[in-house]
Amino acid sequence: MVLSAGDVFTPAMRVDVRGKSKGRGFQGVVKRWGFAGGPDSHGSSLFHRRPGSIGTSTFPGRVLKGKKMAGHMGDKWVTIVNLQVVDVTDDNLVLIKGAVPGHKGGLLLIRESKR
Numbered sequence: 001m002v003l004s005a006g007d008v009f010t011p012a013m014r015v016d017v018r019g020k021s022k023g024r025g026f027q028g029v030v031k032r033w034g035f036a037g038g039p040d041s042h043g044s045s046l047f048h049r050r051p052g053s054i055g056t057s058t059f060p061g062r063v064l065k066g067k068k069m070a071g072h073m074g075d076k077w078v079t080i081v082n083l084q085v086v087d088v089t090d091d092n093l094v095l096i097k098g099a100v101p102g103h104k105g106g107l108l109l110i111r112e113s114k115r
Contacts, residue, residue: 005092013085014113019102023075033068082113 009015029035029051038047051070055063078101086095100108 005094006088006090009085009088009094009110011085011087014082014115015085015096015110016079016081016113017083017096017100018077018079018109018111019100019106021074021076021078021101022103024073026071027073028070029068032070032073035068082115 024031028049030037030049035051037049038044038052040048051068054067054069055061080098080100083096083098083100086097088094094110096110102108
């Protein structure tokens with residue numbers, strides 16, 4: 001028995017879509033977390049896109065876990081919930097209203113919404 005998209009999905013049905021987000025490589029705090037950065041003028045020469053202070057005072061004397069810092073951005077599994085199926089075509093295309101994660105032509109997991 002062969003399943004088609006029309007057997008599983010119907011128009012107006014709500015679905016969750018899961019995919020890998022676009023990878024952006026190693027990024028600084030301004031692009032990765034939206035930090036403001038330092039001033040462009042008035043004596044600032046080396047502080048334009050840096051994060052600022054990352055630690056506390058003498059106590060606890062370390063950088064706390066989970067601190068937003070520069071690093072690898074994207075290329076993670078993302079689930080967009082409660083999207084609406086607009087139509088299911090005869091050639092097994094599922095048309096979904098809204099944005100889905102990943103590159104064009106990327107693989108997606110589409111399942112019935114749990115909400």
